[in-house]
Amino acid sequence: MLQIRLASPDDLDGIAALLQANAPSRGGSLTGEFPSDKVAAMLRSGMPVVAALRDGRVVGALFSSAAAQPSPPPPVAAMLRAWPGGPDAYVYGPVCVAASERGQGLPARLYAVLRDSLLGAEAILFIRRDNAASLRAHQRLGMREVAAFALDGVDYAVLSDAGHSKAEDLEHNP
Template sequence: MHVIRLATLADLEGIAQLLQENAPSQGGSLTGEFPTEKVAAMLSAAICTVVAVREDKVVGVLFSTDAHRLADAPPVQAMLRAWSGSPGAYVYGPVCVAQTARGTGLPRKLYASLRQALPGREAILFIREDNTASLTAHLRLGMREVASFTLDGLAYSVLSDAPLA
């Protein structure tokens, strides 16, 4: 059974390990590498981070950050040029689920907890277009593709959970 809760600094090592296990250098599909120092900065910049824990091990994580806090990250800059979102929108992600916990509905549970913590605010995110598993999972959450961009030769989709106008 998974416990879904807000992350604390005590979760730092477990989050960093989970993210780094799914980084490109390890054959994963996340964008970037995740040394502990970077994850500590991500936790301090986040407006809300939700974790899934099973038997005292972090098996899922979902970050959210105000867009202006990530303005120096090239993928976020490119995403915001393609779709800036509504006032109060936040950057959703990264989201990551351990291989051992996939297929258990964790993305939906993490997202529901995040929506409860940030009611009425638009989530915007980018996903590499070749990451069909993540695209499919997010479309199942009710998100929709609103824009796209290319960065360093890679194509990305921009998704939003804002209702259609």
């Protein structure tokens, strides 16, 4: 059985394991590494984190963070220079889904819980241009490319859901 809910501190180890399994050091497409201490800090940030659990095991996670951060990581800083978003904007991501759950619409379900938690505020995210699957998945969610940037020789697209409505949620995810 799949359960999708706001993450709790009890989910820390499962979320950290999922993110590390998909980190660049293991051939994954996430931008950056996510050891337990970094995940713990993200969980304590005060911004919502959504977890998907199948039979008690974390199989998906979607983070959010404030757009106004004192010292954002370099890719987030570059993204916000390219597209700062509106006054209610937040940083969407990372999002990570276990290999066993891919292709089943889990990102849309995680995103729906996050949108409800943030009352429809504007999500801003970046995706590596060479991550075609993630670009397609987010476009299916109604997000659109609004800017681009390059960092350390890697090209990124910046996406936003500004103007996204609940009606679009139903259109994209009946």
